Amino acid sequence: MSAAPADGIAERRATNDWNSALYLKFEAERTRAARDLLAHVPYCDTQRVYDLGCGPGNSTQLLAMSFPDADIIGIDKSDNMLSVARARTPTATFIKEDIGHWRPSQPADLIFANAALHFLPDHRGLMTRLLSYLRPGGRLAVQMPNNTHELSHAAMRMVAADGPWAPRLLPVAKSIMVLGPLEEYYNLLAPLCSTIDIWQTVYVHPLDGPDGVVEWFEGSGLRPFLDLLDANERVEFLARYRGRLAQAYSRQPDGKVLLRYPRLFFALQK
Numbered sequence: 015m016s017a018a019p020a021d022g023i024a025e026r027r028a029t030n031d032w033n034s035a036l037y038l039k040f041e042a043e044r045t046r047a048a049r050d051l052l053a054h055v056p057y058c059d060t061q062r063v064y065d066l067g068c069g070p071g072n073s074t075q076l077l078a079m080s081f082p083d084a085d086i087i088g089i090d091k092s093d094n095m096l097s098v099a100r101a102r103t104p105t106a107t108f109i110k111e112d113i114g115h116w117r118p119s120q121p122a123d124l125i126f127a128n129a130a131l132h133f134l135p136d137h138r139g140l141m142t143r144l145l146s147y148l149r150p151g152g153r154l155a156v157q158m159p160n161n162t163h164e165l166s167h168a169a170m171r172m173v174a175a176d177g178p179w180a181p182r183l184l185p186v187a188k189s190i191m192v193l194g195p196l197e198e199y200y201n202l203l204a205p206l207c208s209t210i211d212i213w214q215t216v217y218v219h220p221l222d223g224p225d226g227v228v229e230w231f232e233g234s235g236l237r238p239f240l241d242l243l244d245a246n247e248r249v250e251f252l253a254r255y256r257g258r259l260a261q262a263y264s265r266q267p268d269g270k271v272l273l274r275y276p277r278l279f280f281a282l283q284k
């Protein structure tokens with residue numbers, strides 16, 4: 015397989031932090047969801063915009079371009095991601111903070127969170143709290159991957175459960191957040207806002223065979239597993255994962271595999 019040599023992976027994972035370079039290998043695909051979410055936020059008088067889980071600033075840059083007169087504030091807890099975000103969008107402000115404890119200094123016009131809130135527990139409490147941080151008429155726009163039932167994730171769990179690392183990795187597999195159904199979010203949020211738009215999109219990404227899928231998730235969903243493995247174990251884990259993907263995803267005539275990627279969206283006005 016094409017897993018990187020043990021040293022390379024060890025170096026990449028030395029800090030257990032996000033690796034923005036790995037994440038941005040699929041920047042266009044990952045940012046597409048942010049664009050689609052933003053398309054549901056009407057342009058209006060917006061002075062203060064928060065980008066929760068801003069990552070390497072791809073979503074923040076979109077917000078800065080869409081609201082050129084607003085204060086744009088990115089919140090993230092990853093040093094690596096924040097350093098890239100700062101270089102990318104110098105006009106925005108970036109703050110290192112855990113979203114779980116974050117509270118804006120003033121009511122927000124827009125709270126935007128693309129591919130971030132699925133890392134946090136207690137969505138009932140979290141969404142209610144975020145809504146309370148909006149000014150009347152303010153907007154909350156959220157996108158969360160909803161792919162824990164996909165083949166890519168089933169394969170991750172199977173590899174985690176079936177190896178010498180199982181005692182370490184099974185608790186991680188069990189702790190991965192599974193989103194509730196659309197109806198649950200609708201019923202929670204609709205009574206608290208004046209308008210709500212809620213939908214799910216299944217993106218389909220043509221990737222370069224199983225290696226492409228491995229690369230995709232090395233930059234995101236595999237991190238909690240890989241972070242607990244030593245360099246040799248990571249190579250073995252990735253080889254087994256690749257093997258399972260090769261069985262699960264059929265190659266198209268052009269050699270690509272199609273990664274199904276469901277994402278849950280909502281955009282609401284307080």
Ligand SMILES: C[S@@+](CC[C@H](N)C(=O)[O-])C[C@H]1O[C@@H](n2cnc3c(N)ncnc32)[C@H](O)[C@@H]1O
Pocket residue numbers: 032044045048066067068069070071072073089090091092095111112113114127128129130133134234
């Ligand atoms: C998948 S990236 C999303 C990046 C970007 N928003 C985008 O549109 O591609 C998720 C980001 O959320 C951040 N994150 C996850 N949990 C967090 C938390 N509890 N507090 C702050 N940031 C968090 C991670 O550090 C990471 O940079």
